[in-house]
Amino acid sequence: MAHHLPDGATELRVLRRDDWDQWHGNLMRAFGGAEESAEVVALWRDELVDVDRALGVWDGDRCVGSAGAYAFRLTVPGGASVPVAGVTLVGVAATHRRRGVLTSMMRRQLDDVRSWGEPLAVLTASEPAIYGRFGYAQATFGISAEIDTGRVTLSVPDGTDAVRLRYERPADVLDVCEAVYARTVPARAGMLARQPGWERVGVLDPERDRDGASALQCVVAERDGEPTGYARFRVAVRWTDAGHDGQVVLQDLAALDPATEAALWRFLFGIDLTTSLKVRGRPVDEAWQFQVSDIRRCRLRLRDSLYVRLVEVGAALAARTYQAPVDVVFEVEDVFCPWNAGRWRLTGDTKGASCVRTTDAADLALSVRELGAVYLGGVSLAALAAAGRVRELRQGALAEASSAFGGLVAPWLPHGF
Numbered sequence: 001m002a003h004h005l006p007d008g009a010t011e012l013r014v015l016r017r018d019d020w021d022q023w024h025g026n027l028m029r030a031f032g033g034a035e036e037s038a039e040v041v042a043l044w045r046d047e048l049v050d051v052d053r054a055l056g057v058w059d060g061d062r063c064v065g066s067a068g069a070y071a072f073r074l075t076v077p078g079g080a081s082v083p084v085a086g087v088t089l090v091g092v093a094a095t096h097r098r099r100g101v102l103t104s105m106m107r108r109q110l111d112d113v114r115s116w117g118e119p120l121a122v123l124t125a126s127e128p129a130i131y132g133r134f135g136y137a138q139a140t141f142g143i144s145a146e147i148d149t150g151r152v153t154l155s156v157p158d159g160t161d162a163v164r165l166r167y168e169r170p171a172d173v174l175d176v177c178e179a180v181y182a183r184t185v186p187a188r189a190g191m192l193a194r195q196p197g198w199e200r201v202g203v204l205d206p207e208r209d210r211d212g213a214s215a216l217q218c219v220v221a222e223r224d225g226e227p228t229g230y231a232r233f234r235v236a237v238r239w240t241d242a243g244h245d246g247q248v249v250l251q252d253l254a255a256l257d258p259a260t261e262a263a264l265w266r267f268l269f270g271i272d273l274t275t276s277l278k279v280r281g282r283p284v285d286e287a288w289q290f291q292v293s294d295i296r297r298c299r300l301r302l303r304d305s306l307y308v309r310l311v312e313v314g315a316a317l318a319a320r321t322y323q324a325p326v327d328v329v330f331e332v333e334d335v336f337c338p339w340n341a342g343r344w345r346l347t348g349d350t351k352g353a354s355c356v357r358t359t360d361a362a363d364l365a366l367s368v369r370e371l372g373a374v375y376l377g378g379v380s381l382a383a384l385a386a387a388g389r390v391r392e393l394r395q396g397a398l399a400e401a402s403s404a405f406g407g408l409v410a411p412w413l414p415h416g417f
């Protein structure tokens with residue numbers, strides 16, 4: 001596909017090692033210009049960013065556009081691990097904004113992702129309004145909460161007392177925590193298997209993330225001598241005239257079984273001198289919400305998390321399984337990736353699926369964005385139809401497809417990228 005350069009740009013090219021400082025400088029400026037530590041920059045430059053998958057737009061010798069694409073594997077409903085492009089590090093110089101620089105990078109990137117054979121692209125958005133035009137849709141959500149742990153109690157399941165917790169320095173138990181995390185990845189759609197190096201991001205603990213709270217703390221959970229979970233968090237205790245007013249701020253938590261999960265949450269609820277627990281981006285169906293005595297005093301908020309774009313409709317829909325038998329023909333609209341447009345027949349069940357081109361009459365009409373929204377099971381086709389975004393052309397097809405796309409557990413992305 002031909003690539004048009006936006007006004008004022010002279011070249012769009014794959015990143016070269018020598019371009020790094022300019023490319024990264026452009027990116028940091030686009031995000032407000034905060035300085036990052038040498039350790040953080042080196043981790044991204046030397047280990048995490050794959051320069052062959054990154055793009056830069058140039059105006060003469062100046063970089064004015066940056067975009068990258070990690071090679072991740074995404075857990076999809078049914079548990080398969082599918083190669084995806086993790087779109088990231090997107091920034092356009094304010095001197096060159098709104099002239100199509102981002103559009104030129106998205107065009108090239110989606111063509112590249114297709115040629116790499118990755119059926120999906122995923123991202124977390126700085127602003128939700130940016131990516132819909134390129135075919136991305138919000139597909140997972142996270143819950144944030146500020147729990148009044150001075151008032152709210154937690155009822156834990158049998159077996160919780162058998163879990164032992166011990167404090168460790170986060171960097172000392174990196175391998176233990178990563179091994180636990182890796183075992184949780186296949187259990188929920190939306191989770192990512194990442195290349196080595198990513199586990200260190202969670203313990204970099206930059207001063208600016210602390211917001212007055214402690215350095216990162218870690219407890220590891222064990223059952224019968226085996227590590228079964230961990231929580232990483234900060235504590236801020238403020239002394240007031242009335243006594244103390246401390247808060248626990250959870251960074252991340254992973255558990256291999258319900259008793260471990262409950263033990264970790266009970267621990268976070270109970271740390272002395274604290275009266276609140278702040279959590280961000282947790283699964284919308286996580287167990288603690290059904291164990292608390294007072295959900296209103298948990299002050300829940302919902303936020304969009306992972307955005308999904310089907311790059312190859314057929315391969316993407318065939319890569320997951322379906323909760324109920326399904327046999328429907330979609331009429332798909334896709335202006336930005338026209339190779340997806342047209343009719344596709346999806347047949348599948350809990351064991352597997354196929355999705356192939358067809359000339360049969362369509363049952364449901366939608367755009368590629370609606371398929372992205374429902375792909376991981378976190379948004380229903382019925383809800384999108386009620387919003388006027390899916391049209392039912394054969395009676396019954398909506399109910400059939402809607403129940404098939406749903407899942408037993410809510411999809412979830414544990415961290416941004």
Ligand SMILES: CC(=O)SCCNC(=O)CCNC(=O)[C@H](O)C(C)(C)COP(=O)(O)OP(=O)(O)OC[C@H]1O[C@@H](n2cnc3c(N)ncnc32)[C@H](O)[C@@H]1OP(=O)(O)O
Binds near residue numbers: 031090100104129
């Ligand atoms: C996955 C990630 O990395 S998310 C991070 C994204 N980056 C940032 O937020 C950093 C700060 N912002 C930026 O660098 C830039 O403003 C970008 C990357 C968001 C947009 O880059 P631009 O080159 O200005 O976008 P471009 O000119 O291609 O815009 C294409 C269209 O999207 C629209 N658009 C672009 N940015 C936004 C936005 N933030 N909100 C709403 N609409 C937007 C434009 O108005 C334009 O619409 P039109 O075609 O109807 O005229």
